[in-house]
Every structure is written in C-alpha cells, then in structure tokens.
Amino acid sequence: MAIRLRSVPSLLGACSMAVAALWPLQAHALFGDDEARRAIVELRQKVDASQRAADAANAANAEARESNAATRRSMLELSNQIEQVRAELARMRGQNEQLAREVSELQRQQKDVQAGVDERLRKVEPLRVEHEGQTFTVAPNEKRDFDAAMDLLRKSDFGPASAAFNGFLQRYPASGYRASVLYWLGNTQYANRAYKESVDSHRRLVSEFPTHLRTPEAMLAMANSQIELKDPKASRRTLEELVKAYPNSEAAAAGRERLARLR
Missing domain, CATH: 1.25.40.10 (Tetratricopeptide repeat domain)
Known part of the structure; x- marks a missing residue:
C-alpha cells in the first residue's frame, strides 16, 4: 500500500504532461479555447486532489510507522523494566535466604547458650x-x-x-x-x-x-x-x-x- 501511494504523484505527473502535450491538438479539434482551458483546469484540480490524497496517505503511513516505532520502544522499555524487577526480586530472595540462615544460626547459638546456662545452673543450684x-x-x-x-x-x-x-x-x-x-x-x-x-x-x-x-x-x-x-x-x-x-x-x-x- 505504501509503495503504491508513493508512486501516485509521479504517475499523475506523467499523465498531466501527456494530457498537456496532447490536449491542444485535441482541444482545437473538438472544443473552443474556453472549453479547453476549463477542461485543463478541471484536470489539474483532479490531479491536485489526487496529490493531496496521496500526501495525506503518505503522512498517515508515516504516522503509523512512527506509532509502531513508539510502540516497539515502549515494549522494549517495558521488557527492560520487567528484567530489572526480576533481578531485584532475585536479589531480595537471596537476601531473604541469607537472613533466614542468619536467623537459624542465631537460634542455634541461643539454644547452645541457654543449654550452657542451664548446665551451669545445674552445677550450682542446690x-x-x-x-x-x-x-x-x-x-x-x-x-x-x-x-x-x-x-x-x-x-x-x-x-x-x-x-x-x-x-x-x-x-x-x-x-x-x-x-x-x-x-x-x-x-x-x-x-x-x-x-x-x-x-x-x-x-x-x-x-x-x-x-x-x-x-x-x-x-x-x-x-x-x-x-x-x-x-x-x-x-x-x-x-x-x-x-x-x-x-x-x-x-x-x-x-x-x-x-x-x-x-
């Protein structure tokens, strides 16, 4: 679709030149000068309208491409954010595991200390x-x-x-x-x-x-x-x-x- 729209101006230009080249002969043969001028004006208006339509289509196509590019950039940024969140979760999971090990070690040490205290108390209690x-x-x-x-x-x-x-x-x-x-x-x-x-x-x-x-x-x-x-x-x-x-x-x-x- 984009390729066809981009070729419209050149095609219209070629048609316009051909008509301009051929028209005087035909116009003199079939119509008067006024009618020929009116026909040329109408044809040029049609060509201009077609050109504007082609330009609008190209602009819309360019806008669509820019929108797609922006969407891809947003998706890439979102993907990067997701990876960052995953990395942060992994880091926090590692910290939690380390904290769990430290808590377990502290609990074991506390039990050992309590056992030592109980043993010392047994040695001195009447x-x-x-x-x-x-x-x-x-x-x-x-x-x-x-x-x-x-x-x-x-x-x-x-x-x-x-x-x-x-x-x-x-x-x-x-x-x-x-x-x-x-x-x-x-x-x-x-x-x-x-x-x-x-x-x-x-x-x-x-x-x-x-x-x-x-x-x-x-x-x-x-x-x-x-x-x-x-x-x-x-x-x-x-x-x-x-x-x-x-x-x-x-x-x-x-x-x-x-x-x-x-x-």
Whole structure:
C-alpha cells in the first residue's frame, strides 16, 4: 500500500504532461479555447486532489510507522523494566535466604547458650536429697564428692575411700551428709586397722548426731575397735551405753551378745 501511494504523484505527473502535450491538438479539434482551458483546469484540480490524497496517505503511513516505532520502544522499555524487577526480586530472595540462615544460626547459638546456662545452673543450684532417713539440700559438687567417696568404698578401696571422706569433711563441714560420712569414715579406718582413728570418728558421730539411725551401729563399731586396741573395759562400757540408749536397735541386740561373751 505504501509503495503504491508513493508512486501516485509521479504517475499523475506523467499523465498531466501527456494530457498537456496532447490536449491542444485535441482541444482545437473538438472544443473552443474556453472549453479547453476549463477542461485543463478541471484536470489539474483532479490531479491536485489526487496529490493531496496521496500526501495525506503518505503522512498517515508515516504516522503509523512512527506509532509502531513508539510502540516497539515502549515494549522494549517495558521488557527492560520487567528484567530489572526480576533481578531485584532475585536479589531480595537471596537476601531473604541469607537472613533466614542468619536467623537459624542465631537460634542455634541461643539454644547452645541457654543449654550452657542451664548446665551451669545445674552445677550450682542446690539439690534436695533424701539420705538415711533425712532430707536436706546439698550443692551439686557436694553430692558428686560424696557419691565418689561411696564408690571407692563399694570397690573396697579403703585407703582412697578414707582419704575421700576426710577431704569431704574438710570441704563441707556442715553438710547434710556429715553423719553418714563420719560413720563410713570410721568403717574405712577400721578396715585399714587405724582403730584409734576409727573410735574417734564414730565417737564424733555419737556425740553430734545421737538420733541418727547410724549412731547405734557406730557404737557397736567403736566397741569392736576398742577390742582391737586391747581395751575390753572401754569396749564393755560402750556396749552397755549402746544397750541402754538404743535398746530396741539391731545393734543393741548384737551388743548384748558380745557383753555376755565379755563377762
């Protein structure tokens, strides 16, 4: 269509020249001068109208081409904007993933810190224990040291066990385990043939904790150590005190039998 419209002026020009060349002969032959002039004017008006129509068509075609070019430019700009938005979304997605990893790491570190705090608190918070008929609170390391000394005793490691019980009394002189420690310390000393020390440990138990359930047994053990020390009179006195103070205990029943043998 554009090609045909652009060729219209040249075609019209050629036609006009041909008519102009031929017209005088024909005009003289067929019409008068006035009629010939009018015909030429009308023909030129038609040619001019055709030229204007062709120019308008060319202008419209040019405008359409410019509009198409503007549309292509707009589409290209829109495409570029879309790519920029995609790139920005990808960047933001990467940032979100990084933030998620950082948050996860912070949460893990927080859990580790909390676990560490809980562990430290467990190491220092008092523990409520029930032991040999008594209820009391102890520090975690206090319970640990007592359990370690008892483990040595159960293994019959009497020397290390005696040292562990002695150390415990020095570190925790007011411990709720004190009565039990004095009792087991006297027993390990007896096993190590430290009879005098054994009597001293058991006597401390009897003096400090007269109502403790281990006290009757400690008195019976004292009498045994006194026999080993070749002091039957002291052993007899201890057994008599045992029978008198704790008549219903199993230790008192054993004490009566030994008293009968000592007489």
